[in-house]
Amino acid sequence: MREEKKNKQQENPYDAALKMLDAAAEKINLNENIWKRLRHPRRCLIVTLPVMMDDGSLKIFEGYRVQHDYSRGPAKGGIRYHPDVTLDEMKALAAWMTWKCAVVSIPFGGAKGGVRCNPKEMSRTELERLTRRYASEILIIIGPDKDIPAPDVYTDAQVMAWIMDTYSVAQGHSVPGVVTGKPISLGGTLGRKEATGRGCVFTTVEAAKELRMDLTKSTVAVQGFGNVGVSAAQIFHEAGAKIIAVSDSKGGIYNPRGLDPKKVLAAKLKGSSVLDYKEGDRITNEELITMQCDVLVPAALENVITLKNAPKVRAKIIAEGANGPTVPEADEILQSNGIFVIPDILANAGGVTVSYFEWVQNIQEFFWSEEDVNRRLGEIMVRSYHEVMKATRDHKVTPRLGAYMLAVGRVAEAIEFLGLYP
Numbered sequence: 001m002r003e004e005k006k007n008k009q010q011e012n013p014y015d016a017a018l019k020m021l022d023a024a025a026e027k028i029n030l031n032e033n034i035w036k037r038l039r040h041p042r043r044c045l046i047v048t049l050p051v052m053m054d055d056g057s058l059k060i061f062e063g064y065r066v067q068h069d070y071s072r073g074p075a076k077g078g079i080r081y082h083p084d085v086t087l088d089e090m091k092a093l094a095a096w097m098t099w100k101c102a103v104v105s106i107p108f109g110g111a112k113g114g115v116r117c118n119p120k121e122m123s124r125t126e127l128e129r130l131t132r133r134y135a136s137e138i139l140i141i142i143g144p145d146k147d148i149p150a151p152d153v154y155t156d157a158q159v160m161a162w163i164m165d166t167y168s169v170a171q172g173h174s175v176p177g178v179v180t181g182k183p184i185s186l187g188g189t190l191g192r193k194e195a196t197g198r199g200c201v202f203t204t205v206e207a208a209k210e211l212r213m214d215l216t217k218s219t220v221a222v223q224g225f226g227n228v229g230v231s232a233a234q235i236f237h238e239a240g241a242k243i244i245a246v247s248d249s250k251g252g253i254y255n256p257r258g259l260d261p262k263k264v265l266a267a268k269l270k271g272s273s274v275l276d277y278k279e280g281d282r283i284t285n286e287e288l289i290t291m292q293c294d295v296l297v298p299a300a301l302e303n304v305i306t307l308k309n310a311p312k313v314r315a316k317i318i319a320e321g322a323n324g325p326t327v328p329e330a331d332e333i334l335q336s337n338g339i340f341v342i343p344d345i346l347a348n349a350g351g352v353t354v355s356y357f358e359w360v361q362n363i364q365e366f367f368w369s370e371e372d373v374n375r376r377l378g379e380i381m382v383r384s385y386h387e388v389m390k391a392t393r394d395h396k397v398t399p400r401l402g403a404y405m406l407a408v409g410r411v412a413e414a415i416e417f418l419g420l421y422p
Contacts, residue, residue, distance in 0.1 A: 011303040013092035021095065024404035028397060033420075034412045041091050043067040047137035049115065051130045053241065054123050057157040061130060063115040065138045067147055068094035070109035071414040074145055075080060076352060077111035078181075078384060079134075079159070081127075083300075085114035096323050099407035104384045106356045111147050113138065115401065119154045125182075131159050135166035141405045142167065144177030144362070148385035150355050153226070153301070157193075163187055171359070177362035180355035189358035191373035196321065197231025197299075199350015201239065202381040203342045204295055204319045207293050209287040210389075211316065211340060213294060216240030216324025221293040221315070223247050223285055224276050224300025225264070228321045233261040233296050241295070245288050246274050249300070253280030254289045267408055289313060296323035308337065320344035326400075335398050345407060346388050353380050 018039060024409055025035045049061040060372040064087050067075040075385050077097040090112045098110030119127060141147055151160055160179040164186060167178045176187030184190065191198075221235045222229045225248045233243050250273040253259070259280060267277035275282060289296070289304060290312040298304050299321030305313065310330035318334065319342045320326065326334070326341065334341055354377055361367050368376075392402030 011306070012073050012088055013302050013324050014088040015094075016303075016324060016328055017092040017095045020400065020404050021408065023328075024408045027397065027401065028405050028409050028412075030408065030412055034415050037415065038065075038408070038411065039068065040206075041066050041068045041172075042070065042090075043093055043141065044091065045138060045141055046087065047134065049130060049133045049137065051126065051133055053126055061115055061117050061134075063134045063137065064090045065141060065147070066090040066094040066111060067141065067383070068110040068112075069098045069411060069415075070111075070147075071401075071411060071418055072102065072109055074143075074149070075111035075147040076108035076355065077112040077113065077147075078150045079115075079155050079163075080152035081115050081117050081119045081130075081154040081159075083116060083118045085116040089302075090114050093323055096345055097354075098411060099404060100349045100352055101412040103345050104349045104353055104380055104389065105410070106353060106380075108144075108148075108352070108356065110212035111149075112152075113149060115131050127159070127415065128162055128333055131162040132166045135163040136170075139167060142178060144175060144359070148355070148359060149228075150351070152326055157181055157183045157188065163401065171345045174320050177359055180358040182358070187358075187362050189361055189367070189373060190370035191355060191377070192354045192358055193227065194231040194235065195354035195377060196228045196351035199234045199353065199377060200228070200297060200299075200319045200321045201384045202350065202378050203347050204236075204317060205239075206382060206385045207317050207340055207342055212356055213316065215295075218242070218294035219244045219292075220295045220297065221245040221288050221291055222297045222299055222321075223252070223288050223304065224298065224322060225268065226299065227299065228351075229299035230261060230265055232299060232319075232321055233259075233264075236295070237261050237331065240278050241316075244293060245280075245283065245291060247283070247285050247288045247300075251275050252283045252285060253277055254283045254288070254291070255280035255327050255395040289389035293394065295319060297321045300325070303327055305334070307333070310334055311337070313337070315339060316337070318342065320347045323348065331398060331400055342385075343388075343403045346384060346399075346403050350377055350381060353377055361396045363412055 091113035296315035302324035
């Protein structure tokens with residue numbers, strides 16, 4: 001685990017993001033001036049957050065909000081609370097959000113925010129004070145027509161409710177559209193919690209068709225048993241696939257006869273990890289990444305598939321539930337080994353797609369059924385999958401590069417129309 005953490009620290013996610021942008025820009029002969037603009041985020045806000053802790057002491061946290069591009073519409077992106085949050089990580093994640101929104105053709109640009117903290121060591125009241133302080137500091141750049149935050153790693157509907165309330169108090173009236181991923185009672189949408197995992201499954205189903213794989217006879221391993229991983233595992237399980245391994249930050253469990261995701265989640269909620277589920281053998285995250293399976297879903301943090309472990313990956317399909325789980329150089333190894341990679345900006349775009357649905361419903365003040373949400377999500381994910389695959393085949397590139405070429409081209413077209421002002 002120490003070596004794994006060291007590798008993650010050495011890999012700068014923003015460097016990886018720029019490499020993919022540069023590769024796509026070169027392939028589509030992108031206008032050099034637009035290329036230069038897209039290599040730099042539009043806005044980076046760094047905030048200092050003094051928070052009163054429960055013991056009466058004052059603790060200083062650092063937070064960020066990065067807006068990469070908003071040529072195609074308001075900026076959109078999650079907020080994460082994690083001890084390893086950095087500005088470069090936020091810049092990378094904001095850029096990935098730009099491409100993700102473009103690849104599924106929703107009218108948003110990309111943004112991302114985060115606070116460097118360890119929420120596992122903080123009480124609910126401390127997290128509320130931290131959230132409201134952070135929200136008050138970024139109020140100047142967020143809003144339903146400017147930048148719309150959402151949940152991400154270690155944030156949830158409750159955190160979004162606190163941000164919505166802080167913003168609404170400042171405005172003097174309720175503004176549900178300032179965030180997505182809210183509780184249903186505050187204007188959240190049905191289907192949002194499972195959307196990222198569901199989108200991952202939609203794209204995997206299409207990939208399995210191409211590979212002539214029967215998902216009902218397939219095995220699935222999920223690295224990262226958080227919101228995305230839990231949803232993906234449950235939906236795969238309901239579709240008839242066998243979940244043979246899951247993991248979280250403390251390690252993983254493996255059972256070749258199959259795991260019931262609901263029972264694993266119940267055990268984790270009672271304890272603190274999937275390791276509290278006893279009907280499986282303990283494995284490391286590294287062992288899960290390289291185990292024999294049909295579908296591998298990396299659904300945790302970035303840079304988990306590296307040059308070191310990529311040659312050992314034995315999955316037939318990798319559906320990237322996380323943002324940036326594969327370093328660019330490792331992608332080439334996976335491709336040469338015949339592994340079908342559904343890139344993150346496509347595979348995990350279900351979350352931002354349903355966030356868009358939530359935003360639309362808030363603006364219209366008219367809400368859809370969960371059946372409508374899931375149907376519309378499926379239509380967009382399947383259409384986007386085939387658009388990416390067409391670009392991949394037409395240009396004879398990897399699916400990741402095909403997705404980037406499609407997304408960068410769409411953003412560049414918007415910038416070309418807008419021009420440079422002043």
